[in-house]
Amino acid sequence: MxxxxxxxxxxxxxxxxxxxxxxxxxxxxxxxxxxxxxxxxxxxxxxxxxxxxxxxxxxxxxxxxxxxxxxxxxxxxxxxxxxxxxxxxxxxxxxxxxxxxxxxxxxxxxxxxxxxxxxxxxxxxxxxxxxxxxxxxxxxGTRSSVVVNAERSPLRRNAAVARSIAATGLVRADPFAMMRQVRTLQKWGFNLAGGYAASAVLTPDAPAVIDLGGGVRTFAEIDTRSSALAAAMHASGLRAGDAIGLLARNHVGMVETMVAAGKLGVDVALLNAGLSGRRIEEIVQRHRLAAVYVDGELEVLIRYLHASIPRVNTDGRPPVPERPTINDCIAAAPAEFPIATHPGRLIVLTSGTSGSPKGARRPHARGFATIAALLSRIPLRVEEIALIPAPLFHTWGLAALQLCTALRATVVLGDGFDAVACLGRIAEHRITTLFVVPTMVERLLDVPDEVRAQYDLSSLRFVISCGAPLSGATVLRFLEVFGDTLYNVYGSTEVSWASVATPDELRVAPTTAGRPPLGTRVAVLGPDLRPVPVGTVGHIFVANHMLFDGYVNSAPPEEADGMLDTGDLGYLDAGGQLFVEGRDDEMIISGGENVFPRPVEEALAHLPQVSEVAVVGVPDREFGQRLAAFVVRRDDAGLDSDMVRTYIRHRLSRFSVPRDVTFLPSLPRGETGKILKRVLVRPDATI
Missing domain, CATH: 3.30.530.20 (START domain)
Incomplete structure (x- = not known):
């Protein structure tokens, strides 16, 4: 004692x-x-x-x-x-x-x-x-900021992969079923195509996708239809190594297009539906896309593309009668097509929050080790029922779909996000797993208690957030309202995952980014690309087997000892948990002091009058740079600029006090929910 x-x-x-x-x-x-x-x-x-x-x-x-x-x-x-x-x-x-x-x-x-x-x-x-x-x-100056989860120990890693996969119930005891599953994966690869084909062998009649706007598809139906669509793509002149653009919202047609292209060996550039037409035109030209598969309502974004680039409708609602749809292609498809030696890759655009989006080539999964990595931190099981409102064209939405496909989960897809409608879908479909971006977490909390109480949410076991930081105030409130369901994933398009914070870890340290999953190494490096002491802020570098294959027509991030620079600054604490301070290009030097916007955002998020907040650095004649705060007040909230500045002055250093405080009705966000800070600094900036 x-x-x-x-x-x-x-x-x-x-x-x-x-x-x-x-x-x-x-x-x-x-x-x-x-x-x-x-x-x-x-x-x-x-x-x-x-x-x-x-x-x-x-x-x-x-x-x-x-x-x-x-x-x-x-x-x-x-x-x-x-x-x-x-x-x-x-x-x-x-x-x-x-x-x-x-x-x-x-x-x-x-x-x-x-x-x-x-x-x-x-x-x-x-x-x-x-x-x-x-x-x-x-x-x-002890160089100790490195944490490894079996990344350099093959024996430990393989044993952990086996335990993780066994815990999911993914591998069946029936040896013949296992052999069929392995042969199917060998044929199509460990990707979306292989996942749906393998599930079609094991559970052909199970629902694979519930499209809230277009009905239900079983695993067998998606496998059959995607093969027919791949044959139609081949008949149209597409060949392995070509690339197409896919501009669509979340629906089953988008999924079938990605699967079909993968079977044919055609790369797919996932186009962000929130970009301007000019940006999309630049991307189509830069990637030399051979065709664009597009939702009817989104064709307006490609109206200026050269007429020689074929368009195929993906959602069954073509803007003009002569536009072919994927259903037309499937109905008229030839019986066979050549199976590609190498599956097609998916090209995901970076968020572009600080500049023009870049195309990042995603690597193919490396067997069961890929899903075992996230499962080592998030204990999902086979045949979950998952709702994915996060956009599939974004890294996180795509990763959620890939993970669910590998686990034979039923995926519920719908266009857009409404918090009350989301609660209704959880209750109606008995959702067990919800994949979200942070702005969705905040919207769920904004639903009044009496409205939320109308829905049975007892099936929900996992709410997995990624794509941007969650404020500590939001984390604690969510755990209080929804229980220990929240998992916070930190990663990027370039490095896939870096760390995962579990509900237990978030209860103690609400702002933590967690610990690295299986097979991942995280280090915090200084300017000399060597580890800094624990607790010291530096550049966050990550190594795992899912690092991206490079940008299209852009230089890759800096590399050190097999690790990639995430572009973020942060530190490792005494327990090996990662904390992210912010983007390296967001830190400012004010009066000789290094100042980060995120602590100011964290502090203001605790104010009950504040709904949303973003803090950015702006030029200052006296101090070189200063912070400017952009605040969205809650309805009928009594809050003014002096109150904001006084509050920060009492909690942080004087250099952290935002001299400029601007109140806005809303903050500019991209389709993935990230705040576009460059638009706050330059309102005329192109999205």
């Missing part, structure tokens, strides 16, 4: 002043001491500074407390006290420029940190010393 008073002594070959400067900043504690999820500075109107700390573990529970910090003698002693619990930590430093001795007294520490409650004194002592060692490592 932990006693009320514990004394800890430690010595380091670190200058006393340097150690003092770090320890006197409690905001650094979550990075160095395990089990501390967050520590936020709050300044009262009377100037009193409080530190709001979130600590605990999934097993012991999480506790929110407030601490005050008082300095005894500068560079010699300070104290952290929790008046509510009657606990304190007293720290005394002795030493010089070469060596420092710390004498620390803990009183009632188990009341502050639930994970230490009921544990021996030695556990608390070891916990303190481990945190102090990490603090010393930061000051000495």
């Amino acid at each position: 932990v006693t009320d008073v514990i004394d800890v002594t430690a010595e380091f070959t670190i200058a006393r002043q340097a150690l003092w400067d770090v320890l006197l900043d409690p905001e650094s504690y979550p990075r160095m001491f395990t089990g501390i999820g967050s520590c936020t500075r709050v300044e009262g109107t009377d100037g009193t500074v409080m530190w709001q700390v979130r600590a605990g573990s999934p097993a012991t529970g999480v506790r929110d407390i407030e601490l005050t910090l008082s300095v005894g003698r500068w560079y010699e002693s300070f104290e952290l006290r929790c008046s509510e619990l009657g606990s304190y930590v007293a720290v005394r430093l002795r030493g010089d420029q070469d060596r420092t001795r710390l004498d620390i007294t803990l009183f009632g520490v188990a009341r502050i940190h639930p994970a230490l409650d009921g544990r021996p004194d030695a556990t608390a002592t070891d916990w303190v010393k481990a945190g102090l060692r990490r603090t010393a490592d930061v000051l000495s």
Whole structure:
């Protein structure tokens, strides 16, 4: 048992002043001491500074407390006290420029940190010393910011893949069924085509896609129709190695087109329905697309394309009678087509939030290891019922479809997203898994409690979000309202996945991006492309077997030791969890200080008057750069610019206070839900 008073002594070959400067900043504690999820500075109107700390573990529970910090003698002693619990930590430093001795007294520490409650004194002592060692490592420059999940251990990785796949129920005990499944995958590849074909062998009559606007398709029907469509594509002159454009919303025709092209060996460029016609024309020319398969309502976006580029309608609603549809093609298809040596690839456009979208070639899955990676962090099972409102032309929507296909899941697809309608679909179809982008998470929370209570949501076990950061306030509220269903995936078009945060991890640290899945390595590197100390901000690099195959007509991101630069800045904490600070091109230097927009966005998201917020850097004549905040107020909210600035001044540094505060009815977003910050800075920017 932990006693009320514990004394800890430690010595380091670190200058006393340097150690003092770090320890006197409690905001650094979550990075160095395990089990501390967050520590936020709050300044009262009377100037009193409080530190709001979130600590605990999934097993012991999480506790929110407030601490005050008082300095005894500068560079010699300070104290952290929790008046509510009657606990304190007293720290005394002795030493010089070469060596420092710390004498620390803990009183009632188990009341502050639930994970230490009921544990021996030695556990608390070891916990303190481990945190102090990490603090010393930061000051000495120890290069430790690398975390690996069996990425370089084939034996461990293969064993973990086997366990993960077995847990899903994917592999049947029937050896003949397994042989048919393997032969089918060998024929078509471990992709969408192979997934639907294999499922057609095992569960031919099971519903594969429920198209809310076009009926139900079984696995056998999608396999048969996609083969016929592939034959029709071949008859039209398409050959393996060619590329087509696919401009469509979420529906079964879009799925069948991707599967058919994959069977023929034709690449598919997934065109973003939120882009302008001019952007799409540039992409069609840059990728030399041989044809465009397009929804009827979206043909307006390609009206200026050269007339020689064939158009094929995908949704059965052609804008002109002479436009062929995929149903017409399937009905008139020849009996056979040549099976490609290499399946066609999918080309996904980057989001273009900071510039023009680039086409990224997605690699083919590497067997069961690909799905086992995400399943190692998200325990999905075979034959889930999944709703995918996230756009299929986006990396996350496509990844969701690929994962569901491999698991023989029934996928429910519909056009657009409405939060109340989404709740109705969950109840009607007994949805178990919901794939969303963060703006959808926020919209679900905006539904009034009395409306949400009308729907039976008991089937929902997984709400998996990806595509942009979730604010800590949104995470905690979602867990409170929907229970422990939320999983936060961090990744990109270029690196696929990097990390996954589980509900347990999010309860302790709501802003965490989680830990790397199986077969993934994450490192935080400095300018010299070497790891930085744990807790230190640097560039996030990722390695896994699903790194993209390169951009089309663009230089790839920077590479180091087999890892790709995500373009984000962040850090690894003491427990190996990743935290993302923001895009490297979003950080500004104001008055010589590095300032990130995301902490300001996080702070403002906690205000009940704020519905949405985005913070960007703008030029400043005096300080070089400054922050500007764009805020969407909730209905009837009393909030003005001075209140926003005062609130941030009491929580963050003075350089984080946005000099400009603009209130908008809504923030500009792309089709995937990402806020287009470049449009906020330049309203005339082309999407």
